[in-house]
Amino acid sequence: MSQAGENASPVASVQKPPVVEFRHVGKTFDPGTPRQCVALEELDFSIEDTPGRGEFIAIVGPSGCGKSTMLNLLAGFKEVYPPSCGEILVHGRPICGPGIDRGMIFQKYSSFPQMTVLRNVCFGLEINRRKLGTDQKEIVSQARQWIERVGLGGHENKYPHQLSGGQQQRVAIARSLILKPQIILMDEPFSALDEPTRLEMQKLLVDLWQEIAATVFIVTHSLVEAVYFGDRVWVFRRNPGSIQKEFRDIPPAVPGMAPLEVQRSPQFLAMVERVAAEFRTTLDHQQVCA
Numbered sequence: 001m002s003q004a005g006e007n008a009s010p011v012a013s014v015q016k017p018p019v020v021e022f023r024h025v026g027k028t029f030d031p032g033t034p035r036q037c038v039a040l041e042e043l044d045f046s047i048e049d050t051p052g053r054g055e056f057i058a059i060v061g062p063s064g065c066g067k068s069t070m071l072n073l074l075a076g077f078k079e080v081y082p083p084s085c086g087e088i089l090v091h092g093r094p095i096c097g098p099g100i101d102r103g104m105i106f107q108k109y110s111s112f113p114q115m116t117v118l119r120n121v122c123f124g125l126e127i128n129r130r131k132l133g134t135d136q137k138e139i140v141s142q143a144r145q146w147i148e149r150v151g152l153g154g155h156e157n158k159y160p161h162q163l164s165g166g167q168q169q170r171v172a173i174a175r176s177l178i179l180k181p182q183i184i185l186m187d188e189p190f191s192a193l194d195e196p197t198r199l200e201m202q203k204l205l206v207d208l209w210q211e212i213a214a215t216v217f218i219v220t221h222s223l224v225e226a227v228y229f230g231d232r233v234w235v236f237r238r239n240p241g242s243i244q245k246e247f248r249d250i251p252p253a254v255p256g257m258a259p260l261e262v263q264r265s266p267q268f269l270a271m272v273e274r275v276a277a278e279f280r281t282t283l284d285h286q287q288v289c290a
């Protein structure tokens with residue numbers, strides 16, 4: 001055995017693959033037609049596995065710079081997947097479509113209108129019952145726990161239209177998190193909410209995130225929200241869509257602390273200003289796709 005082999009720690013030698021890896025990913029819509037649109041080009045990044053913690057990646061950029069396309073590709077949605085070039089890997093394996101390891105939360109409340117809160121939250125476990133080996137009693141018990149966790153205890157038998165926007169988004173969060181996805185994709189999840197509700201949801205998400213330790217990609221129009229959530233903030237540029245700048249030296253969101261308290265600190269506001277200055281430079285790139 002070589003010297004290096006004798007000294008190598010067995011733990012160090014088992015290098016875990018990144019949680020998510022984009023290798024030179026590009027996406028062109030309607031190629032070869034007059035409507036051709038290069039939505040993404042040369043997206044190349046790797047998010048390392050940080051067990052027991054996860055990472056929060058916040059994505060901002062001008063409209064049409066490919067933010068949603070990136071999330072939808074990673075979700076494996078058939079409207080967008082596969083990429084036109086490059087490769088997308090999750091835990092070292094190429095993805096080939098959606099999977100329960102990736103949960104998506106949209107801006108529009110994505111619950112089934114004809115189902116109660118309880119049925120909505122049970123749904124994901126029910127359709128994956130065979131794969132997960134969970135019986136119905138356990139499914140209902142887990143759903144009730146998640147409904148409590150997102151602050152909807154007592155609303156189990158209501159239908160989505162009987163809930164406020166913030167409550168509907170809580171249902172969407174419970175529906176997604178009950179499946180314990182290692183990767184959570186959020187596309188403008190709170191932008192339809194009023195400011196106080198949005199702050200409540202920000203706190204809820206940070207508190208829950210401690211527990212689920214997932215890797216979260218969140219697209220947001222709010223630079224304050226991006227800096228609040230992000231371990232990293234990516235500023236995208238358009239034509240073609242790509243990461244213009246990554247900010248990593250961001251103070252972490254503190255669970256249990258009121259978002260407004262964090263967001264008023266001079267250190268926080270200085271970081272928002274840095275991101276805003278970068279964002280402004282992306283506006284020089286005119287949108288060319290429809």
Ligand code: ADP
Nearest residue numbers: 029037039062063064065066067068069289290
């Ligand atoms: P963002 O989320 O940053 O606003 P999108 O990812 O939605 O941007 O869109 C990036 C570009 O790709 C836009 O120019 C948009 O019109 C185009 N695009 C997105 N989805 C499709 C699609 N399914 N078919 C054709 N073009 C699309």
